[in-house]
Amino acid sequence: MHDDSEPLTSQELAGIDPTGGLDDLLIFGNPATRRRFLKQVAGTSAAISLGPSLMGFGSAEAAENAADTAVTPAKVTLKINGKEHALEIDPRTTLLDALREHLQLTGSKKGCDHGQCGACTVLMNGRRINSCLSLAIVHEGDEITTIEGLANGDQLHPVQAAFLEHDGFQCGYCTPGQICSAVACIAEGHAKSDAEIREWMSGNLCRCGAYPNIVAAVKEAGTKS
Numbered sequence: 694m695h696d697d698s699e700p701l702t703s704q705e706l707a708g709i710d711p712t713g714g715l716d717d718l719l720i721f722g723n724p725a726t727r728r729r730f731l732k733q734v735a736g737t738s739a740a741i742s743l744g745p746s747l748m749g750f751g752s753a754e755a756a757e758n759a760a761d762t763a764v765t766p767a768k769v770t771l772k773i774n775g776k777e778h779a780l781e782i783d784p785r786t787t788l789l790d791a792l793r794e795h796l797q798l799t800g801s802k803k804g805c806d807h808g809q810c811g812a813c814t815v816l817m818n819g820r821r822i823n824s825c826l827s828l829a830i831v832h833e834g835d836e837i838t839t840i841e842g843l844a845n846g847d848q849l850h851p852v853q854a855a856f857l858e859h860d861g862f863q864c865g866y867c868t869p870g871q872i873c874s875a876v877a878c879i880a881e882g883h884a885k886s887d888a889e890i891r892e893w894m895s896g897n898l899c900r901c902g903a904y905p906n907i908v909a910a911v912k913e914a915g916t917k918s
């Protein structure tokens with residue numbers, strides 16, 4: 694963890710915490726990083742160009758306070774993988790950030806944080822959703838299932854087993870989202886052919902290009918379900 698007074702590195706400005714590796718890929722979703730970013734911007738080029746009044750705050754301290762104290766925390770109870778968790782969070786917190794930063798369920802990944810890659814896919818009442826696009830507070834009463842909740846003890850979910858059997862991954866970053874999406878895809882009845890699987894899994898991107906093996910894994914798991 695960095696000191697608040699340290700300037701952000703170029704890696705951090707690009708959204709990558711060099712101490713956290715891929716598992717901590719965050720784009721100002723991390724409060725400490727956001728605080729440091731605001732301090733840095735308030736003291737440098739953007740502030741000089743815009744001036745404090747146009748930036749909406751008069752100093753770095755005001756920027757920090759505006760970022761962290763303007764919103765009243767909201768209470769919400771989330772049911773994740775069959776277990777209830779009472780949280781008090783910023784109401785703007787996404788479901789993905791609630792999972793990763795408040796509940797330490799880091800299986801769901803943050804890729805784009807804009808609903809475009811599917812790395813954050815979880816199941817909500819059996820339906821797949823992009824957790825980066827959904828506020829946590831709207832999920833009171835919902836059954837949320839993450840990759841951590843699919844296995845039955847030591848027994849892998851059939852889709853997890855099929856991904857292993859077919860080498861449906863390389864770096865593995867997209868895999869939790871792919872597997873959650875595949876579970877729903879099969880349940881929806883959209884895994885009967887390669888073309889259908891490609892179409893209905895198209896919201897889950899894989900930068901490693903493991904698509905042929907992913908399709909094979911989903912198809913096999915679909916035939917066993």
Ligand code: FES
Pocket residue numbers: 802803804805806807808809810811812813814823824825826
């Ligand atoms: Fe949610 Fe990319 S991180 S869709």
Ligand code: FES
Pocket residue numbers: 861862863864865866867868898899900901902903
């Ligand atoms: Fe690397 Fe899909 S396995 S992004």
